[in-house]
Amino acid sequence: MSETVQDVSTLIISKLLANPKVPRDITGSSKIVEDLAFDSLAVMNFVMEIEDELDVSVPLDRLAEIRTIDDLASCIVSLKKGT
Amino acid sequence: MTIFDKFRGIEHRLEELKALGGRNPFDVIIERPLSSTAGIIEGRETLLFGTNNYLGLSQSPRAIEAACETVRARGVGTTGSRIANGTQSLHQQLERRIADFFGQTHCMVFSTGYQANLGMISTLAGKEDYLLLDADSHASIYDASRLGHAQVIRFRHNDPEDLHKRLRRLDGTPGSKLVVVEGVYSMTGNVVPMAEMAAVKRETGATLLVDEAHSFGVLGPTGRGVAEAAGVEKDVDFIVGTFSKSLGTVGGYCVSNHPELNLVRLHCRPYMFTASLPPEVIAATIAALEDMQAHPELRSRLMDNAARFHAGLNTLGLTTGKTVSPVVAVVLDTIPEAIALWNRLLTLGLYVNLSLPPATPDHHPLLRCSVMATHTPDQIDRAIEIFSDAVNSLKTEALPI
Numbered sequence: 001m002s003e004t005v006q007d008v009s010t011l012i013i014s015k016l017l018a019n020p021k022v023p024r025d026i027t028g029s030s031k032i033v034e035d036l037a038f039d040s041l042a043v044m045n046f047v048m049e050i051e052d053e054l055d056v057s058v059p060l061d062r063l064a065e066i067r068t069i070d071d072l073a074s075c076i077v078s079l080k081k082g083t
Numbered sequence: 084m085t086i087f088d089k090f091r092g093i094e095h096r097l098e099e100l101k102a103l104g105g106r107n108p109f110d111v112i113i114e115r116p117l118s119s120t121a122g123i124i125e126g127r128e129t130l131l132f133g134t135n136n137y138l139g140l141s142q143s144p145r146a147i148e149a150a151c152e153t154v155r156a157r158g159v160g161t162t163g164s165r166i167a168n169g170t171q172s173l174h175q176q177l178e179r180r181i182a183d184f185f186g187q188t189h190c191m192v193f194s195t196g197y198q199a200n201l202g203m204i205s206t207l208a209g210k211e212d213y214l215l216l217d218a219d220s221h222a223s224i225y226d227a228s229r230l231g232h233a234q235v236i237r238f239r240h241n242d243p244e245d246l247h248k249r250l251r252r253l254d255g256t257p258g259s260k261l262v263v264v265e266g267v268y269s270m271t272g273n274v275v276p277m278a279e280m281a282a283v284k285r286e287t288g289a290t291l292l293v294d295e296a297h298s299f300g301v302l303g304p305t306g307r308g309v310a311e312a313a314g315v316e317k318d319v320d321f322i323v324g325t326f327s328k329s330l331g332t333v334g335g336y337c338v339s340n341h342p343e344l345n346l347v348r349l350h351c352r353p354y355m356f357t358a359s360l361p362p363e364v365i366a367a368t369i370a371a372l373e374d375m376q377a378h379p380e381l382r383s384r385l386m387d388n389a390a391r392f393h394a395g396l397n398t399l400g401l402t403t404g405k406t407v408s409p410v411v412a413v414v415l416d417t418i419p420e421a422i423a424l425w426n427r428l429l430t431l432g433l434y435v436n437l438s439l440p441p442a443t444p445d446h447h448p449l450l451r452c453s454v455m456a457t458h459t460p461d462q463i464d465r466a467i468e469i470f471s472d473a474v475n476s477l478k479t480e481a482l483p484i
Contacts, residue, residue, distance in 0.1 A: 041441040044237060048218070057249050059213075059234035 002080070003054070008073035012050055016069075028070040047072070056080050103419050104426035108437045111429070118142060119331075119457045124434060132392075132452045132466050133436040137301050137409050138381045139457030141331030143374050146367040153366035160361045165192075166348060169359030177365050180372055181336050185307055185322060189344040191337045192365075194357050196296055196325025197223040199335025202353035203292065203323055204263060205231030211258035215249060217241065217275075219268050219444045221294065230352070233261070240268075240444065243279035250287040260289040266298025266309035270443050270451060272403075272410030274302070277313035284318055292321040300329025300375050301409055306382055326364075330371040334360045385409055385456035388463055392454050395467035399474065412438075413450040413470075421448035427473040433466050 003011075009028040016022045022036055032038055038046065047058050050072070056079050058072075066072045101107055113131075114123040119139035122131055140146060153173070163169035174192055182190035193199040204227035208214040214233040216224055219240040228235040236253075239245040250260060262284060264275045277293070284291040295308035303311030308324070310316045320341060326334040337344065348354060360368075375381065389409045396403050402414040415421040418439060425437040428450070436451040443449050454463070 039441050041446075044218070048237065048239065055252070057236045057252050059236055060228065061235060 003077060005070065005073045005077050008054065008076050009070050011053065012069050012073060015049060015053070016046070026069065028073070029068050031067050032069065032072065033067070050076065054080070100418075100422055104422040106426055106429070108422070108425060111434065113434075116142070120455060120459075120462055122434075124429065127432055129429070130433050130462055130466055130469070132454065132458075133434050134455070135297070135328040135453050136331055136455055137297075137329045137385055137453065138331070138375060138378075139455050140329065140371040140374055142457075143331060143367075143371050145374050146331065146370040149370035150363040150367040154361075154363040157362040159363065161359045163358060164355055165359045166355050171362055171365075173362050173365040173369075174359060177369055178336075180369055182338050184372065184376070185338045186316070187322070187338040188340050189338065189342060191344060191348060191351075191354065192360065193335035193337070193354055194360050195333060196323075196327055196335035197226075198353040198357065199323045199325065199337055200224050200294060201227045201230060202351040203321060203337045203347070204228065204261070205353070206347055206351040207290070207292070207321070208233035208259070208261045213253055213256070213258055213260045215246060215260060215262045215289070217264055217268075219270070219273075220263065221265060221269055221296070222442075224263055224265075224294065233258075241273055241275055243276060243283050246280065247283045247287065250283065250289060260287070261292060262289045263292045263294065266293060266295040266302060267408050267410060269297055269410065270438055270449060271412045272406065272408040274298075274406050274408055275309055277309045278315055281310075281313070281315035281318035290320045291318060292323060293319050295322055295324040296328060297408075297410060299324040301382065301385060305379070306375060326368045326371070329375065330368055332364050332368045332371060334364060334368060381456040385454065388456065388458050388460075389454045391460065391463050392452065392458075392466065395463065396452075396470060399467065399471050401470065401474070409454045411452045411454060413452065415448050415450065418448050421450060423477055424473055425450055427477060428469060431469045431473055433469040433473075 013026055016026060032043055047063060051057055054076060056076055058075060058079060062075055066075055111124060116122040117128065119136055119142040120131055121128055161169040161171060178190040178192050182188060193202060200223035204224060208231050210232040212233040214228055214235045216228060216235060216237050217240055218237045236249055238249050246262065253260060264280050267274055293310055298308040300306045302309050305311065310319045321337055321339045323337045326332045390407050393403060393407045393411050396411060396413060403411055421437060428435060438449040438451045440446040440448060
């Protein structure tokens with residue numbers, strides 16, 4: 001099955017909302033560092049959870065380009081397609 | 084807007100830390116060491132339980148003598164790179180001694196342990212390759228991943244199954260896979276499950292590099308580290324380590340049976356573009372290595388001391404890692420709690436390292452203690468007593484603990 005960016009974005013948001021410290025009003029365009037107040041370690045640890053859920057590895061150098069939840073979803077979808 | 088604006092956050096945090104405990108925890112000055120286990124801090128004799136000097140060899144009479152003789156004979160520095168004028172016969176001698184100690188054919192000596200990791204990892208894993216790092220890796224390993232051009236993938240801390248899963252995802256991708264683990268993790272004292280990691284390497288055909296910084300001289304029947312202790316040295320392609328812990332000096336190394344290590348010398352920027360170790364440091368390191376080999380009892384004493392200290396802290400109800408190793412990390416819940424306890428310990432005459440998130444795993448502040456072979460049982464008991472007094476006095480004053 002191939003997920004769309006929208007599917008992955010929804011999954012990421014639901015995972016994030018499981019953490020009570022995350023603001024309730026996040027959307028796909030929320031910025032991971034600024035809006036969620038995640039530091040670099042928290043971002044890497046959170047991405048690890050998503051990786052397991054979707055059976056994909058996101059290389060750290062790709063993470064550097066990611067700002068929003070939708071960016072992360074697009075990155076994961078492109079990695080799953082092998083591009 | 085100035086170039087310094089980006090530092091305002093840390094400036095603010097530092098002010099908060101000082102307000103909580105009175106001291107700048109990153110500006111402790113050991114005015115003078117009195118021995119390997121005690122020094123003068125703030126004018127007081129203070130027990131040292133945070134120096135990584137596991138065998139006490141920073142004060143080895145043999146190493147001191149070797150350094151003095153050498154500095155008189157050869158001067159104080161080499162003023163050059165290892166690949167230009169910075170290799171003297173002593174550097175080659177040390178490389179031979181370290182390779183022989185590990186039973187490996189080749190060795191490169193670097194100017195620091197940080198540079199050994201930075202250089203080896205960034206050079207070995209090239210543009211088409213994958214670098215697989217434990218999530219709790221030391222900063223030198225993360226920095227190496229940024230200096231190099233490989234794709235970097237983190238696996239869960241000390242989890243061979245997770246590593247295996249991530250390597251499996253890379254099945255069919257071109258490029259080599261370099262796995263990096265540490266013998267003893269510096270913040271928590273956790274020991275890597277080395278036999279299981281080696282099994283993953285064998286099954287997947289990955290290349291394996293082990294950083295034995297905190298396990299060299301500490302683990303294994305002859306002190307070669309965690310790979311020796313687990314009986315899997317033949318599965319390890321590269322062992323990296325430092326002289327600045329169990330040998331008490333400074334410098335780093337990589338040993339390997341791959342003859343191509345000599346070619347790495349000409350690709351490895353942190354090896355090429357820095358001055359080599361001064362001769363007196365090399366001489367002291369060789370002497371300290373001889374001391375370590377001549378005194379295997381230092382290792383058993385170290386482990387006995389680690390067990391005594393670990394058990395003592397647990398009896399007080401403090402949370403530490405489960406494994407007994409010379410790094411004993413007391414895990415605390417909040418930063419104010421950690422600051423209050425660290426300050427009180429120092430006032431009462433005990434120095435340990437304060438480690439704060441995000442430099443620590445799981446956002447927990449740690450009071451990171453390191454035990455030495457040269458601590459006497461009385462000093463260990465006194466350190467536990469100081470912990471007990473500090474915790475009790477903070478409770479009485481209703482300060483955070």
